[in-house]
Amino acid sequence: MPIFLNSSDPDFESRFAAFLTTKREDSPEVDDVVRDIIANVRTRGDAAVLELTSKFDRMELTADQILFSETEIKAECAKVNETDRTALELAAERIRAYHARQLPQDESWTDETGATLGWRWGAVDSAGLYVPGGLASYPSSVLMNAIPAKVAGVKNLTITVPTPNGIVNPLVILAAQLSGVDNIARIGGAQAIAALAYGTDTITPVDKITGPGNAFVAAAKRRVFGKVGIDMIAGPSEILVIADKDNDPDWIAVDLLSQAEHDESAQSILITDDAAFGQAVSEAVDKRLETLERREIAAPSWHDYGAVIVVRDLDEAAALSDRVAPEHLELCVDDPDALAEKINHAGAIFLGRFTPEAIGDYIGGPNHVLPTARSARFSSGLSVLDFMKRTTLSKMSPAALKAIGPAAVTLATSESLEAHGLSVALRLKQLNSD
Amino acid sequence: MPIFLNSSDPDFESRFAAFLTTKREDSPEVDDVVRDIIANVRTRGDAAVLELTSKFDRMELTADQILFSETEIKAECAKVNETDRTALELAAERIRAYHARQLPQDESWTDETGATLGWRWGAVDSAGLYVPGGLASYPSSVLMNAIPAKVAGVKNLTITVPTPNGIVNPLVILAAQLSGVDNIARIGGAQAIAALAYGTDTITPVDKITGPGNAFVAAAKRRVFGKVGIDMIAGPSEILVIADKDNDPDWIAVDLLSQAEHDESAQSILITDDAAFGQAVSEAVDKRLETLERREIAAPSWHDYGAVIVVRDLDEAAALSDRVAPEHLELCVDDPDALAEKINHAGAIFLGRFTPEAIGDYIGGPNHVLPTARSARFSSGLSVLDFMKRTTLSKMSPAALKAIGPAAVTLATSESLEAHGLSVALRLKQLNSD
Structure with a gap:
């Protein structure tokens, strides 16, 4: 059975914290x-x-x-x-x-000292x-x-x-x-x-x-x-669905199963503000699992790692979702844009009742290679930037070097890096004698 | 002694290739x-x-x-x-x-199908x-x-x-x-x-x-x-200077030493189109090494890993520099902007005769945490983006789902992912019956 949690229960915090640290993947000694x-x-x-x-x-x-x-x-x-x-x-x-x-923009500007700075992507x-x-x-x-x-x-x-x-x-x-x-x-x-x-x-x-x-x-x-x-070390797939009671439980059930069917270690989580709706989704999942082609993968995923979490309101849903930092996040609510504003950590957000996550797997346009295992806290899905790198550019005019060079000499000296200091000081010496 | 290479020598290619693969760092079994x-x-x-x-x-x-x-x-x-x-x-x-x-821009747009797409940085x-x-x-x-x-x-x-x-x-x-x-x-x-x-x-x-x-x-x-x-696994520092004969050899010598003094494993390379100038810089380095405070670090770095490479012209210099993909690249030539256009791989470029690399270490503005050990081929210096992550956003209108959903069902079916297909098909079914 998936785990059922209710944020009003007295032991919710400890159970949710334990749920977050559940290890889903074997790390064989390879x-x-x-x-x-x-x-x-x-x-x-x-x-x-x-x-x-x-x-x-x-x-x-x-x-x-x-x-x-x-x-x-x-x-x-x-x-x-x-x-x-x-x-x-x-x-x-x-x-x-x-x-x-x-595709990122190159930049170049000249500051008040006469230094031309910028960067270039390739x-x-x-x-x-x-x-x-x-x-x-x-x-x-x-x-x-x-x-x-x-x-x-x-x-x-x-x-x-x-x-x-x-x-x-x-x-x-x-x-x-x-x-x-x-x-x-x-x-x-x-x-x-x-x-x-x-x-x-x-x-x-x-x-x-x-x-x-x-x-x-x-x-x-x-x-x-x-x-x-x-790119990244990918772990098993995850979906978190925040859904209110005005959804068809069967739609949400297949959304949850669309990650569970990937891998026995995949994780599917429903957060809802309506306990009865949570129950209805759970029952719909069980029903779908009777016939689903990949039920031998999806059933253990749902039973071992699935969760239904009942919360007081959508604000609480957003806060819990941020602690999960899910790879995929569906917002099946009346005002998904407002709810999305409250989310800080997710690989991809799917807004509204007509945006099942599978759209993003295939045809939406955004990338489906996304951060798993809570790494959406610090990393992003695959993008064009992963295949590019940035070279920074600096060009000092004589006036710029005169303006900021002495501070570089000071700092080099404080770090006991004499040649660093000399490389600036020799040039300043000529400029000051010109 | 540092290595001296001339691109006109018959064995240049094999010697340069060997130079590129010289291992500079011990990897102790830690x-x-x-x-x-x-x-x-x-x-x-x-x-x-x-x-x-x-x-x-x-x-x-x-x-x-x-x-x-x-x-x-x-x-x-x-x-x-x-x-x-x-x-x-x-x-x-x-x-x-x-x-x-x-600081990167968030983006959001609605395409011709009615799908709203975009991303958000946090x-x-x-x-x-x-x-x-x-x-x-x-x-x-x-x-x-x-x-x-x-x-x-x-x-x-x-x-x-x-x-x-x-x-x-x-x-x-x-x-x-x-x-x-x-x-x-x-x-x-x-x-x-x-x-x-x-x-x-x-x-x-x-x-x-x-x-x-x-x-x-x-x-x-x-x-x-x-x-x-x-961020990255940093290796010992490197500088490559492309300099023509119209530079003061002593300036270039201290530029080379400003990396050599960091670490015995640091690497300093001069590429020049004038053999006599290369010799003059080498002599200036030796002279500076007699008195440099950190000569016990800088001397082994220069003698073990330093290089002076004489080339036919600046185009050749740019091509060789790209093979090194240096962390720091100085372009001490008359038209550094034109030469920079020919460079594809470098962590940071310092343009012109008045931009010693040490300016970038301290005060220029760009970051001094830069890709080493040829990793400028695929990575960038530290930036604001290293502390941010991107969440992609997708929102299908009913019309958008009707337009592109069937293709998602087709692809899900071809990948034998039934629940993926169902999550789209159930919604399409309702939309088509409306």
């Missing part, structure tokens, strides 16, 4: 294995990748089969039916339009996107990772997608094509991350790696962080 | 020690912090002495002389003015700044970390600064005061990072940790990443 895999790929390149692919994906490949050929890509794309293709094209178009607005040269294989091989994730990279201006974009037993998802290949991906490699696991970070004869090394993956992939990303940039 | 320290602090809180502070900093404290008191802060600030205070105030003011321009609630103690206890680093956090709107800002043997740098305390820091803790090492990440009775847990530190601090930051946000 770190040693991953370290060895990375060292192996770093030393032996393609040979190591091929061995590991044989071992983990049961695929016997040669080096020249690691990348999909043009012909193979065309053949896979041709397998996609017209309805799926049209839907994927609409999604790509809307995601592109949203992310194009994220794209990373190359990026690698990890796409899981098998059950979680989602074409939508390809669009959500690849399109921001291409909007940012990444020139060389490689995706790695394992094809265990040779099974390829044609929609993943089509999504890569629609996004402008440059290379598709049929490899996965920590070996794919190592190949992207260090390069092999076949895989060009990249500057940034993004995309979801299992515990091995996450551990590998953590290990190569620094050598390359990474 | 990870096990750090894991134990974090576990200890997480379990035992202040008691563990006090024991570790006694052990590493030779300071016997009680829990109520971990934080500097108001009285202690005032007393330290009063020790700073007027010249230093005025310089620090000017630096704070200029850094604040620069970073205030980084500050992290609390942040912790690590400030090294001893030799590298720099007040300028306090300003550079704390001011962006406060400009972003961070409400609770804690700095940790170890005071080995009880030695406090009054300028560090004053810099914290000028930046609006809320708490100052006299602790350091991995135990400080653990206390910031997990909290103790004395230290409020934070959402984001920034600031430089030694190998233990870096390993601890890597370990708590995910539980909290971190």
